[in-house]
Amino acid sequence: MWQTIFDRMASRLIQTGRLTVTMPQGDRRSYGPGGALEAEVAISDTATLRALCLSPELALGEGYMDGRITIAGNDIETLLRLVMSNWQAEVMPLWVRGTMRARFLARAAVMRNTANSARANVAHHYDISDDLYRLFLDRDMQYSCAYFAQPDMSLDAAQEAKKAHIAAKLQIEPGMRVLDIGCGWGGMALTLARDHGAHVTGVTLSRNQLATAQARARDEGLRDRVDFRLLDYRELDETFDRIVSVGMLEHVGVPHYGEYFERVGNLLAPDGVALIHSIGRSAPPTVQSRWLDRYIFPGGYVPSLSELAVPVENAGLWQLDIEILRLHYAMTLRHWLTRFDAHSDQVRQMYDDRFIRMWRYYLISSMLTFEVGMLAVFHLQLGHQRDAVPLTRDYLYRRNAGARAAAE
Numbered sequence: 144m145w146q147t148i149f150d151r152m153a154s155r156l157i158q159t160g161r162l163t164v165t166m167p168q169g170d171r172r173s174y175g176p177g178g179a180l181e182a183e184v185a186i187s188d189t190a191t192l193r194a195l196c197l198s199p200e201l202a203l204g205e206g207y208m209d210g211r212i213t214i215a216g217n218d219i220e221t222l223l224r225l226v227m228s229n230w231q232a233e234v235m236p237l238w239v240r241g242t243m244r245a246r247f248l249a250r251a252a253v254m255r256n257t258a259n260s261a262r263a264n265v266a267h268h269y270d271i272s273d274d275l276y277r278l279f280l281d282r283d284m285q286y287s288c289a290y291f292a293q294p295d296m297s298l299d300a301a302q303e304a305k306k307a308h309i310a311a312k313l314q315i316e317p318g319m320r321v322l323d324i325g326c327g328w329g330g331m332a333l334t335l336a337r338d339h340g341a342h343v344t345g346v347t348l349s350r351n352q353l354a355t356a357q358a359r360a361r362d363e364g365l366r367d368r369v370d371f372r373l374l375d376y377r378e379l380d381e382t383f384d385r386i387v388s389v390g391m392l393e394h395v396g397v398p399h400y401g402e403y404f405e406r407v408g409n410l411l412a413p414d415g416v417a418l419i420h421s422i423g424r425s426a427p428p429t430v431q432s433r434w435l436d437r438y439i440f441p442g443g444y445v446p447s448l449s450e451l452a453v454p455v456e457n458a459g460l461w462q463l464d465i466e467i468l469r470l471h472y473a474m475t476l477r478h479w480l481t482r483f484d485a486h487s488d489q490v491r492q493m494y495d496d497r498f499i500r501m502w503r504y505y506l507i508s509s510m511l512t513f514e515v516g517m518l519a520v521f522h523l524q525l526g527h528q529r530d531a532v533p534l535t536r537d538y539l540y541r542r543n544a545g546a547r548a549a550a551e
Contacts, residue, residue: 183215306330321342403524423451
């Protein structure tokens, strides 16, 4: 029965390229007319075949992780590119579409992000080991989209360019008080303090990241200008000249967008500027990947721009500028994947082969959502006053040209 259902699903789905599948009983089936993208997989058991029919996105990731789905040449990128290029929810069976619809309708209940759940979700991903992240991130440990002003930039240079681009949008002057919501390992806060003379408060919910950030501030002699705290941003009650948040909005959840932007507005000085850097969806709202939610980012969600516009408006904030960075994150993830693969032996000593497959699946599938899917990165520049920043973008590129030259 399950093989018949899988046949129907795959035949309807694969309209370009070719997918060849070796079934649990050993027979081979091919789907699609052929072409540039062709992948071969083997399914080890009927339970995995059944799971692919009931919940294909979750089952594919789990099957690959566990070694129950093997791919010719271990070429997970071609397989995912083939599937994502052909993906159409409307050709999935009724029960798959029904599950997606039910999850969409339940988002408000599922994404209730209390202080305790937020800490637990952050710990799941960020408190595993700083040593792992050091293997594939840039030297400043920027775990977010870089800014490739030139396509051949190194990862380190592109991350420096990202920070310079954000600093230019913030129009920071020496002595300004800056809040960094979700400060990570401290790279952005330290840069704004060291290179721009700001006094920065960084908040995080990750104990690992806090310890690393505080150690870096001590080592760089910046403890008098940077204050890192283990604190939920909702507990702050101060005023800041500038607010920056990089890669944190993805952890807020749909029910809390109003609360988030209201807090940004309340914490921001009357003439202040905020810059929110977030992965975003250039398509109508949907649901978080079940595999990603279970194994990588519990409680995470990538917003559509339409989901952010109303909360920003309700917070009484001007949308000073909105910039969409399209393929920059795909390029960033390609660098991370190359570095991760180069250090796979070290990762294996720290974890195991299943962990390596899980992280490769995460990095590759994420990269392809920017190359094939509908994801980009949003830069929301916000303020209380319409003239809080210059009226054209010319100021950004004059400053960024100097910063790129310095980085190079």
